[in-house]
Amino acid sequence: MAARRQADILVVGGISTDFLVQGPRLPRQGQNVEGHLFLESLGGKGANASVAAARLGARATLVGRVGADARGLGLLEQLEGEGVDTLAVTRDPGASTGVVLEMVDESGHRQSLSAEGANRRMRVPDVLAAEERISRADVLLVQLEVPLEVVVAAVHVARAAGTHVVLDPAPPTALPEELLEAVHVIRLNDLEAEVLTGVEVVDRASARQAAENLLRRGVGSAVVAAPQGNLLLGSEGELWLPNLPVDWVDTTGAGDAFSAALCVALGERRSLSDAARFAHATSALATMRLGALSGLPNREQVESFMARLAMSALSGESARW
Template sequence: MAPRRQADIVVVGGISTDFRVQGARLPRPGERVEGYSFQEQLGGKGAHGAVAVARLGARSTLVGRVGMDVRGMALLEQLEEEGVETRAVARDPAESTGVLMEMVDEAGRAQCLSVAGANRRLCVRDVLAAEERITRADVLLAQLGVPLDAVVAAVHIARAAGSHIVLAPRSATSLPEELLEAVHVVCLGGAEAAVLTGLDVGDLDSARQAAENLVRRGAGAAVIAAPQGHLLLGKEGELWLQNLPVDWVDTAGAREAFAAAVSVALGEKRSLADAVRFAHATSALTAMRLGAMSGLPDRDDVEAFVARLEGQALLSPHASW
């Protein structure tokens, strides 16, 4: 077997410290509830995406911004230990590193409060400082959590260089049409799709309508996460992948794993349909594990999982692709 080509991915997105407390139930306003579990870990959708890319065997570079505080330096060290290149992460002397506070009950329901901190100050100048690195990448993965003008600047650089562009916004927000028109594939959950298209995604038909809306407006292809599975729609056709019959433990990192896997597979010069199949399996494996960061799988685990699924014909979808 020929050696696999190593993909080269640049991720643009947010970086934060995540504090997570779990207890039997969530507190009401003004109430104090005793919890039983606490975690402090590397957070931010950009950081999670970059780690997911690295664990899947690709060269991973993160473009983002942290504060010059203890937390920021610790996050950079963690990223580097994961194999993520951090030279394109700006150090902000005036703003603290982003933070997310999350409370989770036994049913998995969560309440979150976040402060963007240095993330909100990522600027076009920071992106231009990483222009050479973006230009050399196979794929630019944009995950937001940072100002849109910085994301648009990175997308324009990647587009001019002929790189693939994967847009995977992890928050329900409107996006400029020029951004949609520049991306090769946009990956959305139901909440994001509703904001961008005005359509509630509840099944295959509504996912198809949302994807058609995005492709009509200029996106090369769209992947929509419906409650029952993932739909890929583009100019070459349609691919529907139903949820795999696995035990779902924690879906916190599944979306980042999906976008990272699409990016890595495209960087390895695989077809978009094959990339989405690979991502579908990767996100399911992630959801079988506890923790947004700790649940992100490495390449060997994913390939073993894919082999089992193919052996059971579980990655043979209804498709016109």
Template sequence: MHEYDLLVVGSANADLVVHVDQRPAAGETVLGSDLAIHPGGKGANQAAAAARLGARTTLLARVGNDAYGRMLSQAQRAAGADTTGLLEGEDAPTGVALITVDAAGDNSIVVSSGANARLTPEDVTEARRLFEAATVVSLQLEIPRETVEAAAHTAAASGARVVLNPSPPAPLPGSVLAVCDPLVVNEHEARRLLEDPADGRVDGRVDDRATGRPEEWAEALLERGPRSVVVTLGAEGALVATPGSAAVRVPSPSVTAVDTTGAGDAFTGALGWRLGRGDGLVDAVRYAVRVGSFAVTRAGAQESYPGAEEFEKFSGNCEKGAT
């Protein structure tokens, strides 16, 4: 039996959040709410989401020796995650995300990487025990690309299942895509990956399916090598695609969105955990869609994630159509 259901390798940020009626256009100044500071970062978010639901989770990430770093470490422990892999250094401050959230709950985010940019392939090598102890390894792209590649290969060599969310979107080598099971993308990320010709194709043409339907995005992405693809579709749920099978749509429960910040991370963290427990991909996505739906009903990222008991109640209401 593995020690961890899920190892998350990725970023840890302090989220600096301001709510506005409308996000500013270029050159425009708008007034917003008081500044709120929350624990965030795609890696830390995924680890916290899974741990709150009951997963045996650990996070490999870097933070600075500062107040934000201490906040992030405390938040992981409070969520129930193991912090063995949370590395502290003095050569860079903790990463920061500057977030504006509008009246509709949609957000815009600018990330200053800070210590996240110092997570290296050597850190991955030194943490090999964590990879060997994990059933699933979850990755994103808010850390250096070479570190993501090292983590993907180390996970595969250790026999762990690799879940990768290419966010922010960027081309990935075929050797990394080949171990993704699944590659998790939202609509924006799917289009960006298909529009970017820098993936080794000889002709360098943009894939025409980038402007098509989600089923077409998934088909085109599967052709690039991942073992499976999941496309998240916001309020419409998600789509699951595997080679040789028809894509499956998984609907989302109807909820009133308050803040979408971190909802995709809640989805991916929950997905990784359920795969680590042995769920099939469609069942794991069905569970993760509900976790993501719960997350948008509350403000913030990690603060919006449910514990096991409150999620069970929410999920029961979904079954009754009461959300």
């Protein structure tokens, strides 16, 4: 078999520390509830996606900003340990490294409060300094934890160089139409779809409506997550991917895994529908552990999961992971 082409993925996005406490229930205002589990991990959507891409075998570069504090340094070391190139991450003495405080109850309901810190102090020159890397990459992945002007600048550089552009619009905010027009693929969940399109996504049909709205406004293709599955709509038509049979624990980070996997497959020059199938399987596996990063699967895990799914479809049995 011919060797796979290695995808070169560039992510411009947020980097934070996630502090997570799980307890029996979420506290009401003014209340304290004693929890039973504490996790501290590397987080932020940019970090999650770049680690996801590296675990899937891509060359992953992250452009972002952390504080000049010890936490920021620790996060950079972790990213490097995952094989992510962090040379284009700047250290800002004027802000602290991004932080997210998360509370999760036993059924997975959560609340979080974040201080984006250095992430929100990224500026256009951060992107321009990485211009050559963005131009060389196969795919640029952007999310919205960094200022919109930074996202727009990165997308401009990518478009001028012929680099593919994937947008994961989280946390959601109104977007300039010129940004949407420059996006090859947008990938979003139901809540984000509602903010951007006004369509309440509850099933496949409403996911299609939201996707149609985004395509009319100029995006090339859209992947909308509905509660029952992911819908891909592009110029070649529609693909519906029902949720896969996994014992899910926590969907946090599963969307980042989806976006990253989509970029990796596109960077390997696979078709969009193939890329969406690969991303769908990757995100299903990413739901099986608490916390965003710990659940991100590697290439081998995704491929053996997909092989099992194909086998069970052929034999008519249902597979469960």
